Amino acid sequence: MSEISSRRIYYLAAVAIVAIVLISAVATTRPLSIQTNGPSSTQQKTLQVMGVGTVSAQPDQAIILLAVQTQAATATQASSDNALIMSKVMDALANVGIGKSSIETVSYSLAPIYEYKQDQTTPPKIVGYAVRNAIQVAVTDFSLVGKALDAAINAGVNEVQGVMFTLSNAALTKIEKQALQFAIQDADGKAKAVASSLGVTLLGPISVTPGYFYQPMFEKASISGNQTPIQPGTLQVTVNVQITYQIA
Template sequence: MTNTARRPLANFALPALIGGALLMGAAAPALAQTGSDSAFKATTFSLSAYGETHVAPDMATINLGVQTEALTAADALKANGARMNQVMAALKKAGIAERDIQTSNLNLNAQYVYEQNKPPRLTGYQASNQVTVTVRDLTKLGASVDATVNAGANTINGVSFGLANPQAAEDAARLEAVKALQAKAELYGRATGYKAVRLVNLSEGGGYAPAPPPMPMYAMAKREMADATSIAAGELKVRIDVNAVYEAAK
């Protein structure tokens, strides 16, 4: 008979097994461990949170313009230019500075009629001129819209609200984000028996973005306009996202 030598099973260090058991899935903030070998050197919480603040806007941006049609391209452009000059003058009279009025689009398109079994038939030309207007005094917003329509503007492509200086609102959101982050670290500490003892890394995302404009709309005829257009500014939401890594210990 021959004896077969048996190699003893490898021994696994208990701390390594415990460390592996504490790893969480990627779908939730993770309790991870880092190290250069199998004996992990540190236990960390990798967490994310966000903070929000709501603030009233102090400025608005309007995109509006003039569309004209004529039998010839020259006549369409001439009519458009004359009406747009009236719109510009109305904006300045309403208190909008020249630096806050900027041409954003100018188009000239041929207009055709399409009939079955016939080649397209040219019927005229359409000229379109769009301007972007920044209104820094929101008390003038409704009056500015009314003035432009009364002066000949026949397209309004939307109004968006914003902040001239978003720094204070962003800082308030940062404070809320850090509070939420610290509360989450404490919660995970209670749940796992570990305690966050040191902030290792902190990164930021998000920030202020102007409210998007509504869907484009066409201005009504002058006789259909109310005496004064009412526009509600509401509130803006400023959000800051933060990510952090905390060193944790028993």
């Protein structure tokens, strides 16, 4: 093959690749699209739209994330010390009205503590062991959040990751249904507007694909001698729905 022919093939391939990339970019950025599916004898025209629905709600549940870390010369001692402190934490939480059924262990770890020498030829030496026991405490009475934090810290908790304000499963399911209804109404309104503008008729939806977005609210809390103030805000649940309509 001559050098000129090779260059022509190279240029044609490059142009084809650029064209494919441009077509893909346009196809993925259009919020509304009209498609024709199937062979020419049985063509099915469709209109695809995206709807969004958002519902605001007050959280009905708080998750407090706590941990106890201990260190000792032996693994047994580190584990024993940790268990003793965690037992005191459980009792302190019970005294403010939080039962054991509301407390769940998130993680538990035991690891050696190494001492490293400055010279890289000496291997590290185990000088002790560290134990970390992390729990989460679920409460529905928000007036107990600050009290629970203070009681747990006074009992020996030395790590507070924060507080998550969230929705219970029952509340979240109810709000998701409301947001889905709003998203469908939004998509239906867009479809009717597009159909009217283009002079086509909506024959009905042939596919519906919902997507849900919900993020709990996370509040940081620090270990201090003062009473811990905690005030929840407002959560938002968003549903996106993609609906494909058959048109004529």
